[in-house]
Every structure is written in C-alpha cells, then in structure tokens.
Amino acid sequence: MREVNVRKRVVIVEEIFHEGGPVAATPLRRAAALAVIHNPFSGRYAPEISGFMEDLKPLGLEMAKSLVAALGGNPKIVEGYGKGAIVGQAGELEHGALWHVPGGYAMREILGGANAIVPSTKKVGGPGTRLDVPVTHINASYVRSHFDAMEVGISDAPRADEILLALVMTTGPRIHARVGGLKASEIKGEDGLR
Amino acid sequence: MKSKIRKIITVVEETHTEMGQPVNPPTRRAAAAAVIENPFAGKFVQDLTELTEIGEELGALLTERAVAALGIPGPAAESYGKAAAVGENGELEHAAAILHPKLGTPVRKVLGRGAALIPSSKKRGGPGVSLDIPLGHKDAAFVRSHFDGMEIRVNDAPRANEILVAIAVTDSGRPFPRVGGLTKDQIKGEDGLR
Numbered sequence: 001m002r003e004v005n006v007r008k009r010v011v012i013v014e015e016i017f018h019e020g021g022p023v024a025a026t027p028l029r030r031a032a033a034l035a036v037i038h039n040p041f042s043g044r045y046a047p048e049i050s051g052f053m054e055d056l057k058p059l060g061l062e063m064a065k066s067l068v069a070a071l072g073g074n075p076k077i078v079e080g081y082g083k084g085a086i087v088g089q090a091g092e093l094e095h096g097a098l099w100h101v102p103g104g105y106a107m108r109e110i111l112g113g114a115n116a117i118v119p120s121t122k123k124v125g126g127p128g129t130r131l132d133v134p135v136t137h138i139n140a141s142y143v144r145s146h147f148d149a150m151e152v153g154i155s156d157a158p159r160a161d162e163i164l165l166a167l168v169m170t171t172g173p174r175i176h177a178r179v180g181g182l183k184a185s186e187i188k189g190e191d192g193l194r
Numbered sequence: 195m196k197s198k199i200r201k202i203i204t205v206v207e208e209t210h211t212e213m214g215q216p217v218n219p220p221t222r223r224a225a226a227a228a229v230i231e232n233p234f235a236g237k238f239v240q241d242l243t244e245l246t247e248i249g250e251e252l253g254a255l256l257t258e259r260a261v262a263a264l265g266i267p268g269p270a271a272e273s274y275g276k277a278a279a280v281g282e283n284g285e286l287e288h289a290a291a292i293l294h295p296k297l298g299t300p301v302r303k304v305l306g307r308g309a310a311l312i313p314s315s316k317k318r319g320g321p322g323v324s325l326d327i328p329l330g331h332k333d334a335a336f337v338r339s340h341f342d343g344m345e346i347r348v349n350d351a352p353r354a355n356e357i358l359v360a361i362a363v364t365d366s367g368r369p370f371p372r373v374g375g376l377t378k379d380q381i382k383g384e385d386g387l388r
Binding site: 007011017018151155 | 199200204206322324349
C-alpha cells in the first residue's frame with residue numbers, strides 16, 4: 001500500500017452556448033477533474049507497479065464525485081466520459097496506464113450502470129503539456145453525436161517525478177452535432193457499443 | 195445581455211503540497227472566463243462604449259461564477275485580477291475597453307470591498323493562447339504574500355473575431371510566502387495600497 005501524495009487538484013468546467021450556429025436551449029457542459037500526484041516509481045525501472053492501481057481508487061472516486069458536483073450534483077445528467085494521464089519525464093508511459101482501472105472504475109461507480117468502455121489517452125510530458133482527453137457516450141461507444149474531446153493541462157505540472165491524472169464528464173452531444181450515425185435515442189444497451 | 199457569449203469556463207486550482215510540505219488549508223484560486231464576440235472585429239471604431247458596457251456585464255457575471263466555484267461568500271475573497279485576450283481581427287484597445295472603464299465596480303460589489311487596483315494584463319493572440327492573470331490583494335495592493343498569477347487557456351478561443359475575458363479570485367495567497375513585506379494582518383485599508 002503506497003500513499004497517494006496529491007500536490008494539486010484542478011476542476012475545469014466549460015459551458016458551451018453555441019459555436020457559430022443556433023444558441024442551444026441547454027448549453028453543453030464539459031468538466032475535467034485533474035490531480036497532480038507524486039509518481040512513486042519515477043527515476044528507475046520498477047518491475048512490479050500494479051498494486052498502485054488499488055491505491056488510486058479512493059482518489060479516483062473523489063475526482064469523479066467532484067465532477068458530478070461541478071456539473072450540478074445529479075449523476076443522471078452525465079452522458080459522456082473519458083480519462084487520461086500525463087507522466088512527468090522521470091517516469092514511464094506504463095505508469096500512466098495505472099490510471100485505466102481506478103479511473104474507469106471510479107466513474108462507473110459514481111454514474112451507476114455505465115456500459116461503454118471509457119476512452120483514454122496518455123503521454124509523457126513536461127509542465128504545461130496539454131492532453132486531449134477523448135470523450136464518448138457512457139452507454140454506447142458508437143453514438144456519433146457524443147464523440148468529443150476536452151483539452152486539459154496545468155501550467156506547472158507534471159514535474160519530472162509527478163503524474164497528472166484526468167477524468168472528464170460531459171452532459172450531451174457536440175453543440176451542433178449533425179453528421180448522422182447512431183443516435184443516443186437508438187441505443188440498445190446490450191454490449192456497450194450500440 | 196449585450197455580450198454575445200459563446201462559452202464560459204471556470205477553473206479551480208487547489209494546492210495541497212509544495213516541495214513536499216503540506217499546505218493546510220490548501221491555497222485556492224478560481225478563474226472564470228467568457229468567450230465573447232468582438233463587435234468591432236476587422237474595423238477601426240472610434241467609440242468603444244459597447245465594449246465598456248460588455249465589460250460591466252462580465253464584471254458581475256464572471257466574479258459571481260468565480261466566487262461560486264470557490265464556494266465562499268464574496269467578502270471572503272482575498273485577491274483578484276483580470277485579463278483579456280483579443281482574437282487576431284481585434285485591437286488591444288478592445289481589451290482595454292472591456293477591462294478598464296467599467297468592469298471593476300461590479301467586481302467590487304460582488305466581493306464586498308476591493309480598495310486596491312485590480313491588476314490586469316492583456317494581449318492579442320490565437321486559439322489556445324495562454325493568459326497570465328496577475329493577482330494582488332483586493333484591499334491592499336502591497337500585501338506581498340498575495341502577489342501571484344494564474345495561467346488559463348481555452349484551446350478553441352479566442353477565434354479571430356472573439357475576445358476571451360477572464361477574472362481570477364482567490365481565498366488565499368501563495369502557499370508558503372516567506373519573502374517579507376506587508377502581511378495581510380497589517381493592512382490599514384485606507385488607500386488601497388497598504
């Protein structure tokens with residue numbers, strides 16, 4: 001059991017009213033919760049790292065809760081999600097992969113019954129590195145209107161021995177979605193895909 | 195509303211440790227930013243009144259958002275700052291028209307007081323440009339522990355005909371101020387400086 005040492009937390013909310021087209025009756029909201037943690041494996045090759053996934057679960061839950069709170073407190077309004085990580089330069093891409101299980105688990109736990117895989121991305125980078133966190137529908141990955149992304153980053157993170165962890169939730173389709181494909185109203189909900 | 199708002203963004207940052215030292219309670223800053231249409235993009239207009247009125251509107255709206263994001267009553271805020279980034283078809287003077295004549299009064303109304311000058315910065319730039327919002331104590335500009343800055347950026351703004359307008363509010367100074375100078379408990383509060 002390793003302690004998770006959090007240096008900084010950031011919550012970002014975007015409220016989008018239009019993008020040159022008609023002003024939406026309900027604005028689209030995207031929220032990101034970021035945590036900057038110390039990387040316990042930085043500066044060396046550690047063969048065994050997987051135990052840290054369990055240690056990250058409480059932080060993941062706190063971040064997922066803070067997202068729902070930032071979106072108004074009702075998990076039912078969340079329609080899209082995604083996750084990502086930026087590993088500081090003394091770490092390894094594989095350390096970012098530690099976030100897959102606790103990040104995904106946390107959002108499913110808070111949202112209840114989300115069927116779709118949580119799309120993700122990761123990279124190694126320095127302070128100020130930006131990450132485009134992919135977003136898809138929480139119940140059916142193929143819902144085309146909900147293919148989206150949110151760019152996140154923090155000017156002073158990640159330092160070399162840190163990892164920046166990110167969770168993203170959104171409340172609806174792209175603001176002027178109109179390229180066809182599977183609609184949210186057509187979800188069968190059997191396989192998390194359609 | 196005079197402002198044609200495309201998007202509103204709020205960001206909350208909490209610093210929990212710095213150089214391994216716990217920050218207790220964490221220092222917190224919030225920024226609220228609006229992406230608005232620049233009514234004077236692409237032309238030279240002598241009278242900038244419309245933008246000063248937009249500034250007055252945004253002063254209230256963004257300060258309320260920032261304070262709400264921190265979850266504190268307005269008067270509990272300790273420092274503040276403002277900034278604007280004008281898209282490439284606009285003029286630096288457009289940022290000045292929003293920020294300087296009328297934006298401050300509604301900011302101070304939300305925060306209860308605010309004897310000190312609101313520190314500001316402005317620039318012209320493209321989508322994703324970084325904006326460093328300077329921060330200073332709201333009642334006494336010389337409080338050295340509260341000289342600070344907060345970087346924000348919005349990946350898709352400002353577009354050429356837009357302006358990104360931001361207000362930052364904190365409930366604290368830097369995590370471990372130790373370079374001397376006036377401290378907040380020494381504020382006389384007569385002139386906005388000391």
